[in-house]
Amino acid sequence: MSAVRFVGLRKSFGDRRVLDGLDFSIARAEVYGLLGPNGSGKSTAINILCNLLDADSGAVEIAGRPASPAARSVIGFCPQEIALYKDLFPAENLRFFADIYGVPKADAAGRIAELIRLFGFERFARIPVSELSGGWQRRLNIAVALVHSPEILVLDEPTSALDLEARHELWRTIEALKKRGMTVLLTTHHLDEAEQLCSRIGVMKNGRIAREGSVSELLSLVPAKAIALIEVGDTAALLARASQLGWGVRRYAGKIGCLLPQQVALEEVVRALSGIGVSSVSLQRVSLEQAYFEILQEGREPPSTNPDDSTLAQGSEAPTPVSRPTA
Amino acid sequence: MTPSGFSLVLQQTTAIARRILTEYLRQRRTLIFWAVFPALMLLLFGLIYGANPSMPGSMDTTPAGILIGAALFFSCLGGTVSIIVAERERRTLRRLLVSPLSPAAYFLGVVLALSFVAFCQTVIVFALAYAMGARYRGDVTLGATIVALSVFAFVGLGFFFGARFAKRAEDVNGPVAAFGVPLLVLAGTWFPVSLLPKFLLQIAWFDPVFHMNEALKGVSGRGLGWTDLSASLIFLAAFAAVSLALGIESYRRMLTEEKRS
Numbered sequence: 314m315s316a317v318r319f320v321g322l323r324k325s326f327g328d329r330r331v332l333d334g335l336d337f338s339i340a341r342a343e344v345y346g347l348l349g350p351n352g353s354g355k356s357t358a359i360n361i362l363c364n365l366l367d368a369d370s371g372a373v374e375i376a377g378r379p380a381s382p383a384a385r386s387v388i389g390f391c392p393q394e395i396a397l398y399k400d401l402f403p404a405e406n407l408r409f410f411a412d413i414y415g416v417p418k419a420d421a422a423g424r425i426a427e428l429i430r431l432f433g434f435e436r437f438a439r440i441p442v443s444e445l446s447g448g449w450q451r452r453l454n455i456a457v458a459l460v461h462s463p464e465i466l467v468l469d470e471p472t473s474a475l476d477l478e479a480r481h482e483l484w485r486t487i488e489a490l491k492k493r494g495m496t497v498l499l500t501t502h503h504l505d506e507a508e509q510l511c512s513r514i515g516v517m518k519n520g521r522i523a524r525e526g527s528v529s530e531l532l533s534l535v536p537a538k539a540i541a542l543i544e545v546g547d548t549a550a551l552l553a554r555a556s557q558l559g560w561g562v563r564r565y566a567g568k569i570g571c572l573l574p575q576q577v578a579l580e581e582v583v584r585a586l587s588g589i590g591v592s593s594v595s596l597q598r599v600s601l602e603q604a605y606f607e608i609l610q611e612g613r614e615p616p617s618t619n620p621d622d623s624t625l626a627q628g629s630e631a632p633t634p635v636s637r638p639t640a
Numbered sequence: 641m642t643p644s645g646f647s648l649v650l651q652q653t654t655a656i657a658r659r660i661l662t663e664y665l666r667q668r669r670t671l672i673f674w675a676v677f678p679a680l681m682l683l684l685f686g687l688i689y690g691a692n693p694s695m696p697g698s699m700d701t702t703p704a705g706i707l708i709g710a711a712l713f714f715s716c717l718g719g720t721v722s723i724i725v726a727e728r729e730r731r732t733l734r735r736l737l738v739s740p741l742s743p744a745a746y747f748l749g750v751v752l753a754l755s756f757v758a759f760c761q762t763v764i765v766f767a768l769a770y771a772m773g774a775r776y777r778g779d780v781t782l783g784a785t786i787v788a789l790s791v792f793a794f795v796g797l798g799f800f801f802g803a804r805f806a807k808r809a810e811d812v813n814g815p816v817a818a819f820g821v822p823l824l825v826l827a828g829t830w831f832p833v834s835l836l837p838k839f840l841l842q843i844a845w846f847d848p849v850f851h852m853n854e855a856l857k858g859v860s861g862r863g864l865g866w867t868d869l870s871a872s873l874i875f876l877a878a879f880a881a882v883s884l885a886l887g888i889e890s891y892r893r894m895l896t897e898e899k900r901s
Contacts, residue, residue: 363738365899386740396735398659400666405659412655413741415648441666457735 314377316341316465316496317362322371324357324520331357333520335371339465339513344487344497346507348605349517355500356393358517359469362498363390375465386414389463393470395450399443403434403453406442407460414461428456432486448479452486465496472506484509508601516608524608531604536561537572540597541582544568550589558585563606570603649745656749660723661756670719674757678711678765685830686772700777701832701861703769708790708852709829711761713820716754716791720798720887721812723750724894729808733898743892751795758791766860778859782866786859786873790852792880799887803894827853848879 315338322335332354339345347355360366362373364385373380375387397406404425411421429435432452442450451471458466468487472480480503487510490497501507507514508528515525524531542565545551551569555562561572573582579596586594643651664671682703689699727733736746766776776783806812824830826840827849833841844850851872858864858872866873 365734365737382740385738388738390735390738392731392734394731394734396731398663398732399730400663401659405662409655409659410735410739412651413736413739415643415651415740417643 315339316376317498318374319358320372320374322358322361323369324361325369331520335521337515337522337525339496339498341496342494343513344491344499344511346511346514347498347500347517348507348514350609353517354520355517356469359467359500363388363467387464389458389466391455391458391466391468391471393473395454397442397450397453397457400441402439402441403437404429406453406457410457411460416461424460424462428459431489432456448475448482451475451483455486465498466490468497468499470501472501472503504601504605516605518609523611528601531601532599534607535599535603537574537599538576539573540599540603541571541573542568542595542597543571543591544593546590546592554586554589649742652741652745653748653752656746657752660750660753674711674715674761675764678706678761679768681706681710682765682768698861699772699774701857703765703774704856704860705829705853707762707765708849708856709824711765712758712790712794713824715757715761716794717798718816719754720750720795721802721806724799724802725806725808725812737895737899743895747888747891754795755791758787762787776860777863779865782859783856786852786855789876789880793848793883796880796883796887800883800890803890823847823849826850829853848876851875
């Protein structure tokens with residue numbers, strides 16, 4: 314039985330349809346990553362799950378039952394913003410939310426001590442939250458969501474606005490929860506985070522799941538074994554050469570990416586592109602980022618077939634597929 | 641066993657009250673203001689009455705006006721508005737919305753915390769007044785009832801203003817000063833209402849703070865009883881009930897709107 318199941322969920326704000334038949338389920342003890350561009354409906358889906366919004370139609374099931382307020386008590390919600398009482402100490406925040414969730418007094422002290430240990434707050438016992446770093450506040454934000462021992466943890470962009478080190482620290486915490494068998498629904502814009510933490514990922518587009526699968530299943534959507542990122546003055550020459558070599562071409566963040574059908578050494582790529590004025594080449598493994606862009610691009614018309622078109626030079630959230638010149 | 645029903649509401653209510661009081665203790669600045677302002681006002685009025693023995697009114701009735709206008713008005717009305725605005729600004733309101741916290745428990749928690757603050761302010765004001773020679777002449781239970789009704793009225797109004805009009809902390813001070821201070825003056829908080837022109841006195845009768853002052857001045861300074869103060873007590877009780885109902889309804893509406901945002 315699924316821990317959470319979204320069935321044909323629809324939601325509109327005025328004329329704008331945000332969820333358009335959202336269907337997916339999360340298995341128990343699974344870390345499910347919900348990805349998608351801004352406005353794709355991730356937050357709306359989470360808000361409906363957490364009873365912050367009502368759906369127009371469709372249903373949410375928790376452990377096979379309709380998501381009544383009682384059923385929702387098994388959810389621990391960690392919002393995107395740091396929502397804590399900053400004049401209180403970490404343990405006081407945990408105690409407050411334990412009382413709000415009705416954790417019995419006899420259990421609360423033990424539960425709070427366990428979370429303090431798990432999240433490493435021992436040395437901050439007498440420090441108000443306002444004096445903690447952003448990373449520690451984010452950790453406490455998650456710890457508070459766990460104080461009533463929920464079965465399902467909902468993390469809405471838990472590492473936004475964190476530096477790299479703090480993000481990695483938080484990843485370790487989420488991995489520790491994963492090892493304890495916690496069911497987690499995670500939304501994030503950091504694709505490396507989803508790749509690192511999630512056992513399954515759903516990519517939302519236009520209010521529904523466009524693709525879903527494990528990281529390796531999503532990576533297989535990219536028709537390449539490796540990506541060569543290339544800076545070149547003469548784009549047309551590169552496109553012609555790539556066409557001759559049978560390489561697909563995409564634009565990623567201002568660079569042209571050639572989709573290599575097999576693993577090749579950097580020297581071979583440089584040799585294959587000699588004579589067309591390449592200024593830099595780097596090789597990358599296929600990552601979730603490329604798979605994500607492939608999914609977002611599915612079903613869209615390529616914006617231009619002209620390599621000199623200005624749209625090619627602009628960075629966008631989705632890559633611009635570059636069509637090969639016909640002559 | 642997980643608490644439910646009344647025991648859960650009780651647990652939540654005490655959690656809200658304890659949290660608010662802990663925050664006040666940590667911030668200190670607010671508590672100092674709430675203690676120092678009425679104390680200073682009392683000292684000033686003590687000096688004024690000392691220098692002008694022929695002035696209408698007396699030092700015995702002064703602590704009542706100071707308690708209502710310089711203490712409870714700011715702590716219970718201004719304090720409630722600030723609590724609600726802070727909950728919104730910190731985004732904790734959204735977190736609470738996801739939790740099983742009942743609106744009644746939240747409301748009662750705020751009332752409990754601010755009642756405790758009001759009790760401390762009452763003790764400070766009357767203890768200082770006693771040290772300055774003023775004497776409490778009436779029934780303590782009646783005085784406590786008037787203070788409690790005033791607290792309920794102010795907290796209810798605080799919920800109404802905080803939930804309906806104040807989206808940010810900056811929104812709080814302007815309306816409180818613009819509407820609150822004239823109401824205090826009209827209510828005879830700082831000087832006897834006998835100084836008001838007749839038409840203003842008629843208007844003042846509809847000012848709830850007027851009845852808080854009149855009732856508390858009557859019991860504390862002149863030793864009046866329940867029957868003597870019945871008109872003000874009835875007005876005050878009705879006003880407290882209306883403002884509590886208004887506050888609860890505004891708070892419920894705010895939660896619904898917050899859910900939709």
